Amino acid sequence: MHPYFLIIISVVLGACGQVVLKMGTLKLSVAGLSLLEQFVKYFTSLPILAGLLLYTLSAVVWVFAIARVQLSIAYPMVASGYVLVVLLSYLLLHEPVSGLRILGLLIIVTGVIIIANS
Template sequence: MRVESLLLILMSVTMSAIAQLLLKLGVQKGQNGSLLTVGITYLTSPFVIGGLALYGLGAFVWLFVLSRVELSAAYPFVGIGFILTMLIGVFALGEAVSAARIIGTLLIAAGCVCVARSVA
């Protein structure tokens, strides 16, 4: 796999993980009320709007990746999103993680390394 393709994959995955943080920040308020009221609160949140926009941009980058890399080689890197999202949860949101979650995340990382090394 070319370095350019790998960087684009990492960019797309990172954008998705950051989008998750923005979405989480955007939905922390406004959980009471009717579905319509809550929906309006969410959809007018700058964090939710930013998160959705970042998802869209990340999806565009992903399409670019898929036009150049085999799906079976690119898709396992989506697992890095689990790692980034966990780290963002811990460091940006102060979430606690268990040993089982850390071990599972390390297994995902090991799988990504195996896939990356297997691509000619």
């Protein structure tokens, strides 16, 4: 498998994990609970456990990716996860995306492309 494909898989899994974690927190009410009660509520929530699983799988795939690619090339590509999280947050969580944020995302994408081609 091409190492860049492993990086993409890792980034997508990580971004999806973040969004699923957020979706899980939105379904829970923890106001007024002690820290221990919050911990139990969060970590017995199926969506939060699913998000953590996705994030863990992302890390496992990442290990395989960096075994095959220079870290100085691979790691900046993780920044593309920011772009994916904003897109997924907009589509699934209905979070607003300002023009300035879009400009920032375009700068990130440009940087990732430059590094990937260096």
